[in-house]
Amino acid sequence: EDQVTQSPEALRLQEGESSSLNCSYTVSGLRGLFWYRQDPGKGPEFLFTLYSAGEEKEKERLKATLTKKESFLHITAPKPEDSATYLCAAPMDSNYQLIWGAGTKLIIKP
Amino acid sequence: ETGVTQSPTHLIKTRGQQVTLRCSSQSGHNTVSWYQQALGQGPQFIFQYYREEENGRGNFPPRFSGLQFPNYSSELNVNALELDDSALYLCASSLWGAVLEQFFGPGTRLTVL
Numbered sequence: 001e002d003q004v005t006q007s008p009e010a011l012r013l014q015e016g017e018s019s020s021l022n023c024s025y026t027v028s029g030l031r032g033l034f035w036y037r038q039d040p041g042k043g044p045e046f047l048f049t050l051y052s053a054g055e056e057k058e059k060e061r062l063k064a065t066l067t068k069k070e071s072f073l074h075i076t077a078p079k080p081e082d083s084a085t086y087l088c089a090a091p092m093d094s095n096y097q098l099i100w101g102a103g104t105k106l107i108i109k110p
Numbered sequence: 111e112t113g114v115t116q117s118p119t120h121l122i123k124t125r126g127q128q129v130t131l132r133c134s135s136q137s138g139h140n141t142v143s144w145y146q147q148a149l150g151q152g153p154q155f156i157f158q159y160y161r162e163e164e165n166g167r168g169n170f171p172p173r174f175s176g177l178q179f180p181n182y183s184s185e186l187n188v189n190a191l192e193l194d195d196s197a198l199y200l201c202a203s204s205l206w207g208a209v210l211e212q213f214f215g216p217g218t219r220l221t222v223l
Contacts, residue, residue: 004152034211043114043200043214044153087152097166098212100152 002027002092006101013108016077021104023088024070033071035064036087038103044087078108112137114203114215122221123191131186131218133201141165142184143212144176145200153200159184160206188220196222 007022025033032051036044048057050066057064061082063074073086085105089098115134123129135142141160145153155168159178173189182203188195198219202212 036214041198041217041219043116043202043217046211046213049211089152097155097158097168098153100154102150102152 002090002099004088004090004099004101006086006088006104008104009102010105010107013075013078013106015079015108015110018074018076018078020075021073021086021106022070023073023101025088025090026069027090027092027099031091033066034089034098035071035073036089038085038087040085047086075106078106080108080110082106083108114139114201114213116199116201116215116218118218119216120219120221122223124223125191125193127191127222128187128189129191129220131188131199131201131220133184133186133203133215135182135184135201135203136213139203139205139213140182141204141206142178142182143202143204144184144186145202146170146195147198147200147217149197156186191222193222196220 004025032049034049035047037047038044048064053068055066061076065072085103087103089100091098114136117132143158144156147153156170157167158165162178175187177185198217200217201215204212
């Protein structure tokens, strides 16, 4: 069964304290792994797409990496404005339906 | 470039009622997907529309239905509302062929009492 699992459920960091969020997936024939950021009460905001193991993408303090079984979202020297829920998703075989993880709620304390 | 917009922002209904939610896709995007997101969960795929036809459906009953119009805007209709339908309803638009890179609207918060 296709599945996407994120850990931890919540992560509290001090400003400047780097860490990583995990997204593990069991999707046959992976055709992309997506990361989104979601602020409370708002729609998800697209961050990255990764297509193949070994691929890395960066945006400001965020870097996403992909292996054959999981993806990591590394956050370096985070700031309070990085506080949000980070979601990952992968497409099912049908190609139009994304399976989503439940998200990691990231809280950065000043 | 205009982003994805949704209306209304919030809605309160009672059990058994019907509701219509609306979405305008991002300029140039011809594909619209609808999602239901319960509190603390990831979005759940409801269905997708392309060229005014349903192009795929998730595990939702027939009382969830939709439309897409020639200008690519879309509606989500839910009949016979149940308490469990309370959620954030998200619309996402994309280009067919790049359908997986979806851009979301702000959502409609539906509360069923």
